[in-house]
Amino acid sequence: MASTHLERLSMGELLQFLRTAIRKRRAFGYPVGGWSSVISPLAAFLGEGIRLGCRVEKILVKEGKAVGIVTGGEEVKADYVIFAAPAFLLPSLLPLPKDYGKKLERIRPTAGVILDFGLGRRVSKIRDTIVTLEPPTLGWFTSNLEPSLVPPGRQLLTTFMPLELEELKEGARKALARLREVYLGIFPEIEKNILWERGFPTIVNGAELNIHQTRLDRPPVCTPIQNLFLVGDTTNAEGAGGEIAFNSALECVRQIEHTGGSACS
Ligand SMILES: Cc1cc2nc3c(=O)[nH]c(=O)nc-3n(C[C@H](O)[C@H](O)[C@H](O)COP(=O)(O)OP(=O)(O)OC[C@H]3O[C@@H](n4cnc5c(N)ncnc54)[C@H](O)[C@@H]3O)c2cc1C
Structure with a gap:
């Protein structure tokens, strides 16, 4: 996410990003086996010297x-x-x-709220990024990209709404409610299949x-x-x-x- 405000956006950085994306000919990727397939071998390579938490x-x-x-x-x-x-x-x-x-x-980071759902049943087969413009949100059924993330038949959905950094403290609760409303509106089946959900404000990109x-x-x-x-x-x-x-x-x-x-x- 480059910037939520067009007047602040660096066109040079955006063009550079687009050039890379077009050359790669892929919209996005997700590690096979989930992120632990990247992190676990790295941790094993580093051995006992690694300290977590x-x-x-x-x-x-x-x-x-x-x-x-x-x-x-x-x-x-x-x-x-x-x-x-x-x-x-x-x-x-x-x-x-x-x-x-x-x-x-x-250095100014980007910010937003994330709302994740663990679903008891598969409610969508979508593998692409879901984008809404009003309000601006992104969503991914991550377990459609990598089925090993969930037990058979279950589904993970992660959704995101950008916020101005200054709005993060006061505006997070309202933004989470709006985000929930948007995705339950698009996928009404979500509501009766929620096993758990978690929402939180976060920094997205450090810069x-x-x-x-x-x-x-x-x-x-x-x-x-x-x-x-x-x-x-x-x-x-x-x-x-x-x-x-x-x-x-x-x-x-x-x-x-x-x-x-x-x-x-
Ligand atoms: C919902 C969402 C979707 C995203 N989608 C994409 C995407 O599609 N493509 C993409 O390229 N990027 C995406 N990003 C951004 C991407 O996740 C970040 O750019 C990336 O994680 C930055 O990696 P990093 O290693 O620089 O920092 P981080 O992943 O932020 O890691 C920094 C770590 O340092 C730790 N830390 C901080 N202070 C200390 C301390 N004093 N001592 C020890 N540890 C400390 C933090 O706890 C954190 O774990 C997304 C981010 C979010 C939130």
Whole structure:
């Protein structure tokens, strides 16, 4: 999602996105076996060194070099620190050069509400993205894309409505009610087959692709702190949304493998 406001939208970023989408000749894809088929092998590859459910409270810096992090009050030493959360959160974790820190803090994300349904019965065979314009929403029957996500005969539906960041706190409840109304209106069968539903406000893309946040403006993978890297959809890697995140991870690997991070200082 580039921007909910046309006057803020970067046409360059949009055209770049369209060029990639047209070249790929595919509207979208979904991992066979669900996201765990991507994440589980990665976790197995990383082995016991991986810790889940930890919040990084601080990034440790010694003589201008990142040397580790603090989580749960415990210091964890590291040769490299790769910050894979939205870049606007980085300034709260370590002292940064003033201009750089301010630039990161100004990054504007996109936002919206998500409403997921677990359904006891299959109510639609649609495999494409469902789009409504008034109000703007998106929907996917994710289990039609990947049946292994649900027990036989059941169905998953995930729906989304964009909101201005400023509306996220006050407007989420109303937006969720509207989103529910829209999808129950399109698919009346949903209502009597709901096993569970969950709705929540969320940040969607770390950086809105607006005229102030094009690739030229977003921060690079390298930071002013040696051995500290940024990865994720707020960086200046190519693409939109998740694609920026994947491309920035590849760029980060290139930097570490080929330069040991030294070119970044
Ligand atoms: C409904 C919806 C639909 C979307 N559809 C698409 C799509 O079709 N195509 C597409 O390309 N993109 C899509 N996106 C956007 C895509 O999900 C994001 O661009 C992508 O997940 C960004 O990945 P990331 O790794 O940069 O950040 P995230 O996935 O946001 O991961 C950052 C992680 O950092 C963690 N974190 C934050 N602070 C800390 C801390 N202090 N310590 C430890 N961890 C921390 C967060 O908990 C989070 O898990 C969609 C998003 C939503 C919500």
